[in-house]
Amino acid sequence: CTSSGPKGRGAMSADAVVVGGGPAGLMAAECLLAAGHRVLLIEAGPCCGRKLLVAGRGGCNLGSLRPHPERAYDPSEPCAAWLERFPVAALRDWSARLGVDLVVGNGGRLLSADGGSKRLLRTWLERLRRAGLDLRCRHRWTGWHEDGSLAVQGPDGPLGLRPARTVLALGGGSWPRTGSDGGWVAILAAAGIRVQPLRPANCGVELDLPADLLTAHAGSPLRRAALRVAGDEPDGLRPWLGRGNLVLSTYGLEGGAVYSLVPRLRTLLDAGAAPQLLLDIDHDRGAASLAQRLAADRGRRSLATHLRRRLRLGPAVSALVHACIDRSQRDDPQALATALKALPLPVRGLRPLAEAISSAGGVCLRAVDPSLQLHARPGVWVAGEMLDWEAPSGGHLLHACLASGLVAGQAAAESHMSS
16 A cells, blocks of 8 residues: 555644554544544555455454354453454444455354455555545654654654554564564563563464374364363363364464463463373264274274274374374273373474464553553553454454454544643
């Protein structure tokens, strides 16, 4: 995208500035424009919405119907309150007004009907421009001057802006090639704002298993499997936290089933523990049913063939069985069935932040009020992945980013700040 307003230092005039052109920033700008404010949006990159475009390659998962989005979070967390302000019905209406219908996919995911995000982003930006948005790309916010004005570095040199209200929506630290490089962390920390280090969320998990095993079976799906962290016993609310897509990779596991366990694994790894994942290879069958099938005469068939014929388990599971279960258990149908319901997978670590779908950490929620305004900087609101919250996979991230942008944008629009 290019700047929509006239170029030049003196041409920038706005009573509201949004920093960051991702979903949260664009939603905040939309709310400010709807309230009649003159809005300037500055984006460090060459265009807006780069992370949204990358996410769109997988079908543009904007939200989820299952579970109810607000129930994906602890009711005490602010995320639930954001989603109550911008529920699924509002999300679908908003998308439809942009000419993009949302359809329900596997697992209740809400996907754009055209299978991508380009059309949605293009239409959204056009609508914001028609509403009066002054959009300036290749303008990087670098903090505050001593007089409190915003420090911005543009193509033509440094700028100083003094808006009555500012919304910061600079993203987290995942996918840095899209502009979410977390460079703002040091700026806010230097300004006395409490910030937690950015950490990987919704990321792959490295297993301490033989490299040749993982390489040989990389890409193999574990379709009927479920996971839990060893020591975390199932309960009535979340019997097995990790269910859904699960795939072996060259380093361990990828997919939504393991992403939901990353917060717990990260806590254990930070404490110096050596966590294990327990893999239920067929969550739809109990141990007794598995044992009955495995008790059939095996003859001279190999264990891999026996598992394939009796349980329809592929070579990847057979390799995990040989690597993680003692031979004495493998030869006993009852013991093998029990082991297959909790196959121990030693965890070595998490994949790097740059590879993660999203990030945890950021501006501490205690550093903002319920409207997402910084206590230490009245007139400055924060939205999106900059805040220290963590979204489950499956559309919750984009939905909550949009919702937080709405909360911050509406609060900034309604504030009575002097210019």
